[in-house]
Amino acid sequence: MPLDVASSLLPPLMRLLHFNRTFVTEEGARARMRERTLRPAAYGPPRTLRSDVRVDVVHDRGWPVYTLTPTAVERPAGGVVYVHGGGWVNEIVRQQWRLAAAVAAGAGVVVTVPVYPLVPRGTAGPVRERVVELVRASAERHGPTGVMGDSAGGQVVLSAALALRDQGVRLPVTVLVSPALDLTWSNPRIPAVQPTDPWLATPGARVLADAWRGDLPVTDPAVSPLFGDFAGLGPLTLFTGTRDVLNPDAHLLVARARAAGVEVELFEEPGQLHVYPMLPTPAGRRGARVLVGRVARALRTPA
Template sequence: MVTVPSSIVAPALRLIRANRTFVSADEARRHVRRRELRPTRYGPPRQLHPDVRVDIEHRDGWPVYTIRPRNGSPTGSLVYVHGGGWVNQIVLQHWQLAAQIAAEANTTVTVPIYPLVPFGTAAEVASYLVDLVRHNIASYGSTSIGGDSAGGQISLSVALALRDEHGITLPRTVLISPALDLTWDNPMIPVVQPTDPWLATPGGKVFAEYWRGDRDLRDPVVSPLFGDLAGLGPITLFSGTRDVLNPDARLLVDKAAASGVGLDFHERPGQLHVYPLLPTMVGREARAIIVSRIRSAQAD
């Protein structure tokens, strides 16, 4: 991955209008319709990582990819849930991170291709992923979960459901700029908004309405910030201060501390949404931390 200066990322995002589906509710609805009419490709690139192999199976109609080290015996597994506002498909940066984790943490990484809005809903996807994590535990042993943005929301909701429904405490939950409260009601969001070139409230609320299905926006399966965190395993959380989701990340830090849940918070001033996925030096450092946390989780 080519490394670029962090300073050019925000101007580049503004230049290409990366936030256009978020700044307008109407544009967000049009985007859902476009994705409904013309779904995007989801498969991994042909040349992903020289030290991993990729396999695919279909479980209950869902494509589920498995990324493993080519050599040696991997230990445990990670279920990685990609982001994209619940409407956009997995992209190259997600695949690259998943492959890096598999190779460098010597673990099996499972990447489910879940149904996006308007076809998928929070409860349906969470239920499937609960079963997928349980399958991985039975197949590979110690299993963690992680995801970015929308995938971070799903990951924390699944960790809560595994605890509540099956008494399972995951060894690690990795959250990269997660969406935690889909009401978008945090009063600090408008304060951060002018600095964020990527996300915005109008479109976020539209996507949340699709994603919640028949659930209340404050149901933890939709907005995990409203869940009781007590009894969860350790959490690793990444957030940049130029991200409208950062205020809710800070609330999660406080709530975890009050609940006795171990949480290591990697907040980077001036960094953007999902900065660990970006081709910057700061992103590279964050990815190394993720690999380290997953490696440690499999060893515990």
Template sequence: MPSIVSRIVPVYLRVIGANRTFVSAEGARRHIRERSLRPRPYGPPRLLRSDVSVSVDHSSGWPIYTLTPRGTARGNVVYAHGGGWVNEIAPQHWTLAANIAALSGTTVTVPIYPLIPFGTAGEVVPAFAKLVLDNKSRYGEVCLAGDSAGGQIALSTAILLRDEHQVKLPRTVLISPALDLSLSNPEIERVQPTDPWLGQEGSHVLTAHWRGELPLSDPIVSPLFADMAGLGPLSIFCGTRDILNPDVRLLVDKARAAGVSIDYHEGSDLVHVYPLTPTPEGRTARAAIIDRLRVALSPTRAHLPRP
């Protein structure tokens, strides 16, 4: 049974109307218009961790932030933030990225990618792949991580790297990833009444922008349609009160059948992106994420303190 705090989270999300962008087409269109007119700040909070330094580079056309831990760092994690491809990076993303840097002893790269209606999967995913390749030259081993919409970007990037560059990543971490942007899995209807956050009708509006000229079945848009054979290890976290959960289960089965190493954490009765929530289950998931990335990038290192 979920903790008391986790049982409060769905109530809180419904009270604040967290799903208003996703449950209706008009709500999604209104949100896109608002974010186009009044973009939200994306910079990191002033107080992250004292043992992590932050720098930013604009030479590629996007702001690319780098979080560097104190002391010797090994490898790199490229983190793709979530937000329905329409919302900017949130403080919870920055906190997780900083903890990964400090507690995994690695640099973390956080791209501030263009959002809809301006950005598309066809532009963003190849740019993430190029960033990973550049970072491999600079840091050595590189892992990918992402949540929700960022989970789609991360897995699509891993697939593109395998297919076009013959690169197999040491680990990709997916937190409640969007996998099939058609949202046509019939099991979604069963989960929808329990999900206080996401909805199909508004999501269809968002994904119509994000896919651009590509079909929904293109793995750059919907990574669930890709062949999984030859991918590096995957760590996946998803709650059962999340309409993305049915597709996550399909991914787990498909990847295992293809011989991919899968580390799957399903949160019973937990909400979308539960590892980012201020709950006991969230803390446990964050510790697992940090541990998996630490081992992938520094397999012989002694264990570092947990967050």
């Protein structure tokens, strides 16, 4: 399928606006951490999110935890815990809130959105454990609960899904949008993809990953879930674009998970960028619709 105009214009625009400044150099990543430590970004949802979703928030152990509840259904079909991306250094943004709200309204589920601590304060192990707690709490309150994460958030939720599996909990769905999977950035295919990616790059990503791992080895599945054992996981749904340095690891995840007997649905869009289902393009809108449909199907007929 030929690229649409919006998709073809985004990469040069992003290069012009230096979207990759945090990732293209080590100093860029360090500067971003310093900036976010001195001037934390706002994280709350847009005032005009959706009229068919009610937004609530509680503060628990220093974390703001939002819930998005659909108002057009009498009884939600279950829950989803959504962890946002941003390189472990950037707060949740408008596009991520919109996707979370679309899932709540479109799938008829309660979406829990934790605002977790970022680097250099937050680290992988404690954040994963808190997300595990939130999944269990959602299951108790709302019924069958899956997880969803984009980019860095994909790393968190897949790590949490592995931990829950180890505790005997098989999630009905794990949705990964352009997930970070191996924080060693050692896939030999990454250098071939790098010139086409206007957003992410490995020099800064290595700095952020080193801060995020805390006292864990970078190959610990709590940090790099690609190193985990996938046997016994519930179904995975994965979205990836080919102009994304995380795309090669997505293929490794699909191969390893299927080899372990896991049901995997891969949606790969040629020529599309990182987290393409959140972008204002025809491919992005298609991807978001598919994503909402997969969540609805999984939680109405849980595995």
